[in-house]
Structures are given as C-alpha cells and as structure tokens.
Amino acid sequence: MGGTRHTAEQIIGKLREAEVALAKGQTTGEVARKPGITEQTDYRWRKEYGGLRVDPAKRLKELEKETARLKRLVADQALDNASLSCRAEAIGRWAAPRRAA
Numbered sequence: 001m002g003g004t005r006h007t008a009e010q011i012i013g014k015l016r017e018a019e020v021a022l023a024k025g026q027t028t029g030e031v032a033r034k035p036g037i038t039e040q041t042d043y044r045w046r047k048e049y050g051g052l053r054v055d056p057a058k059r060l061k062e063l064e065k066e067t068a069r070l071k072r073l074v075a076d077q078a079l080d081n082a083s084l085s086c087r088a089e090a091i092g093r094w095a096a097p098r099r100a101a
Helices: 008-023 028-033 039-049 054-094
Strands: none
Touching (some): 008 054
C-alpha cells in the first residue's frame, strides 16, 4: 500500500493544524484522520518535525539527501578499491618472475 509523499511544508502545516485541534479537545485519532494519515504517521512526524519551522525542516531534508548520496559514493568507492586490489593481486600471481640481468 503506497501513500502519497508529503513535503516538509505540508507536514509542518498539518502538524500545526493538529496542534490547534488537540488544544480544542479532539483526540489524537480524530486529529490524525482529518488530514488522512494514521496515528503512527502522526507520531512519526511529531518525532521528526516536532518543533521545526519550514526552513529548518527543508534544510534537514536536504542534508539527509546529501548524506545518503555521500554514503552511496563512499560505498561505490570502496567497491572500486576492492575490485582494483583483486585485479592487482591476480596480475601479480600470473606475472612471470623477473630474472636478474
């Protein structure tokens, strides 16, 4: 079951609306159902975006994307290094020993 992806701005807006509704006495379940999310999603969003404004939330998402990209880059580099060392080892085994002249 795939749902829609929400932007940081949408999430923060929905969390603000939820805060107002909770202050008026609605339950967490009612508040979560209104924007069409589950209670688990509401809890996760509050944990991640709790007191953030829109700008820091955008920055957080950008940094998370950059971190993921850099981790992939490091993993690719490690694979390349391992591949090259295996090749160098194989070439060293098959190379004929050199004789002194």
